[in-house]
Amino acid sequence: QKEVEQDPGPLSVPEGAIVSLNCTYSNSAFQYFMWYRQYSRKGPELLMYTYSSGNKEDGRFTAQVDKSSKYISLFIRDSQPSDSATYLCAMEDAGNNRKLIWGLGTSLAVNP
Amino acid sequence: NAGVTQTPKFQVLKTGQSMTLQCAQDMNHEYMSWYRQDPGMGLRLIHYSVGAGITDQGEVPNGYNVSRSTTEDFPLRLLSAAPSQTSVYFCASSSYGRLPGYTFGSGTRLTVV
Numbered sequence: 001q002k003e004v005e006q007d008p009g010p011l012s013v014p015e016g017a018i019v020s021l022n023c024t025y026s027n028s029a030f031q032y033f034m035w036y037r038q039y040s041r042k043g044p045e046l047l048m049y050t051y052s053s054g055n056k057e058d059g060r061f062t063a064q065v066d067k068s069s070k071y072i073s074l075f076i077r078d079s080q081p082s083d084s085a086t087y088l089c090a091m092e093d094a095g096n097n098r099k100l101i102w103g104l105g106t107s108l109a110v111n112p
Numbered sequence: 113n114a115g116v117t118q119t120p121k122f123q124v125l126k127t128g129q130s131m132t133l134q135c136a137q138d139m140n141h142e143y144m145s146w147y148r149q150d151p152g153m154g155l156r157l158i159h160y161s162v163g164a165g166i167t168d169q170g171e172v173p174n175g176y177n178v179s180r181s182t183t184e185d186f187p188l189r190l191l192s193a194a195p196s197q198t199s200v201y202f203c204a205s206s207s208y209g210r211l212p213g214y215t216f217g218s219g220t221r222l223t224v225v
Contacts, residue, residue, distance in 0.1 A: 034212065042218060046214070049212055098143045098162075098208065099157070102154050104152070104154040
């Protein structure tokens with residue numbers, strides 16, 4: 001079993017829909033939880049990060065961490081065609097030299 | 113601010129050839145790493161460095177060498193290219209004293225024929 005599990009999709013939604021992307025993990029030592037967005041033929045870029053449990057909101061994006069269930073989510077409200085990308089979750093054990101454990105990524109297409 | 117710069121963007125090699133993928137960052141980041149990304153396999157760590165003169169292996173190091181003589185540069189050397197090394201390679205950097213997360217380069221698409 002991988003340390004981080006992420007459904008690769010693909011996920012296809014109409015413009016304006018609410019999108020929910022999820023990852024599960026097994027290592028309770030993870031402290032930082034991140035979401036990266038990767039456009040086609042580009043490098044991943046950090047979208048949001050959360051430390052420990054709780055919610056974090058940034059515009060149309062909300063990141064949630066539930067450490068008791070070992071489950072993280074990224075919600076996208078009012079999705080736009082420009083949100084079409086692959087979304088990768090990543091997690092860091094604060095004591096492990098900045099090494100990240102990655103999900104496989106979920107491919108999202110937002111259709112006009 | 114250039115961030116992380118990777119060169120070349122594209123490369124075709126013949127089996128057995130060697131080459132060096134270049135990575136440079138101008139953010140004074142201590143941590144640098146190399147990943148390969150393949151369909152269905154996600155991002156896999158090849159080698160990483162926590163500072164100048166210090167390198168270590170990731171999960172898929174075979175066939176690759178690295179060195180870190182300066183804070184800014186972290187080249188990746190393919191010793192004898194094989195078709196299995198056809199992939200997209202990303203360099204990433206991070207700073208210990210600041211916010212978490214990596215800054216990625218734009219990638220090198222390598223094909224070994």
